[in-house]
Amino acid sequence: MAQRPERADAQRNREAVLAAADALFAASSSPHSVSMDDIAAAAGVGKGTLFRRFGDRAGLIGAVIASRLEPLHHAVREAQDAAGSSPRERVLRLLDASLRFKVENRNLMSAAEDAGVSSPYQAEHYGWWHGMLRAALDEVPGVHNADFTAHALLAAIRADLVAHLIDDQKMTPEGLRSALAAYLDNVLGPDSDSDPGRGSSSL
Template identity: 35%
Template sequence: MRVDAVRNHRVIIQVAGDLLCHHGPGVSMDAIASAAGVGKGTLFRRFGDRDGLVRAVVDERTAQWWIAANERAADVAVPARERAIRLVDEMFELIVLRLRPLMAAMERTECTGGGASLPRWGVQLAELIAEVRPEADGEFLAKVIIGSMRSEMVEPGQEDTLRVNVLALTSSVLGD
C-alpha cells in the first residue's frame, strides 16, 4: 500500500470513530470524508460502504481488547463458567460503557448479534456456554446475552442496573 493510502486509512478510521462516538450513528459519509480530508469516493473504494467503514472502526477500536479478552477466556486453569461471566462483564464494559455510540452504529449494520452471525467475542462466549452446558444451544444463548446489551436496552444513568441484570442473565443461562 502506498504511504499516502496508509495515512489516509489511519486518518479515516480515527476521524470516523471520533465522529461516530461524538455525534452518534447518523453521521454521514460526506461528513466523515470532509473531516478526514479525502473524497467520498475514497471511503467507498476503501471500505465498500458505510457498514464496511463502521466494521473497520469497531475492529480497530476493539482489537487490543479482543486479544486480551480472548486470552483470558481461553485460560483453562479457570473454570469455563467463571470465564464466561468474566467475558460478559468485559463485553459489557466495552459495548455499553466505552463504545456505546460505535456499537449503536454497528447495530444498524446488524453485526453485533442482532443479525445472522455473531461477532468474534460472541463466538467465544457461545463456545464457553457450550462447554458449561453442552446440551444447550450456545450460539442462541450468546446472542440473547449480547442482545441484552444493545443500545436501546441502556437507559441513561441505569448502566449499573443493566450490568447487574446482564450478569444475572448470564449466570442463569450457565446454571449452577
C-alpha cells in the same frame, strides 16, 4: 500472485479516516448524526476516497469496529487462557467484556446495527463473540444448547438496548454490568461451586 503492499499515503489516509470516524461517533448524540461527508471532512480526504476504500457507510463502520476490537480480542484471549477460571467465569468475563465495549462505543455499535453491516448476525465481530461464548458455554454443566444460549445472551446486550438503558433510562454502566451478571445466573441456574451467600456471577 502476492498482494501488493499498501502505499504509505493510502495507509495514512485509511488511519486518518478510521480515527476521524471513531472520534465523530464517540462525540455524537446519535448514531444517525454522523454522515460520510462529516467523516471525509474531519479526515481531510475526499468523499470519493471513503467509498473507494470502504464501499459504503456500513463498510466504513465495520472497519472502525474491527480496529477498535483488535486490542480487545488479544486481552479477551489472554483472560480466557488464564489458569484457575471455571467455564462459567469465562462466560461472564466474555459477556462483561462485550458489554463494556458496547457501553463505551454505543453510538458506533448502534450505527453498525442500523446500517445492517450485512445484518448484525452476519458481522465479523458478532461471529467472533458468539463463537467464543458458545465454546465457553459448551463446558458449562447443564447447558444443552450452547449455540442458541450464546445468541440469547448476546441479544441481552444489543447496542440499541445498551444505549436506551444508559442514555434514556439513566442506568449506570456498573448497574448494567451487575444486572447482566444476575441475568446470567437466571439463565444458567445456581452455581454449585459458588460460596454460600455470594452471587455466583459477582463482578
